[in-house]
Amino acid sequence: ETGVTQTPRHLVMGMTNKKSLKCEQHLGHNAMYWYKQSAKKPLELMFVYSLEERVENNSVPSRFSPECPNSSHLFLHLHTLQPEDSALYLCASSQLGASSYNEQFFGPGTRLTVL
């Protein structure tokens, strides 16, 4: 596989369920990201991991819990979500270094519906 992969591609869950989203990058990058994209809104950064350490958490509700076991894998654990959490969840990776250009490459996303 190449690039950034995400599973599942589609997920429907109830508010009491627990599920996890998975992301894997095959680009040798040292940073990974979770974004949320709601209809007609800009991408919202949720979490950033660089070298497996979380470097930013933009005040995301605790019902979203990230995990980064190594530089190639990233998970987003979901529990007791709300209907307003329904959105496209995108994973991205990039190579952070001396250059300020942080070109991010995205997986296909998980389209999440919370009932």
Add this chain to the structure above:
Amino acid sequence: RKEVEQDPGPFNVPEGATVAFNCTYSNSASQSFFWYRQDCRKEPKLLMSVYSSGNEDGRFTAQLNRASQYISLLIRDSKLSDSATYLCVVNTEDSNYQLIWGAGTKLIIKP
């Protein structure tokens, strides 16, 4: 004022025409700039980074105007496959990690 602002469109353009759109940003200390394209129900894909001197990639030309705090994207000889939403992206002053995303400009190329 939004940090990154784009005209949502849609821009309806005949095939073969030239189209241009701008994006304004509020943080004068921003260092890096990008254009991404996003097809319906797909992920964003990097179209091009925007450098201070401007840059060109085939039919696409990107320009940066620091004085007026905007970047532009010009598409020449537009193709049907150029129909997409174009996202303007700017880094923040505080963090190299965090990119600020515009909501996008929708472009529709008509035959």
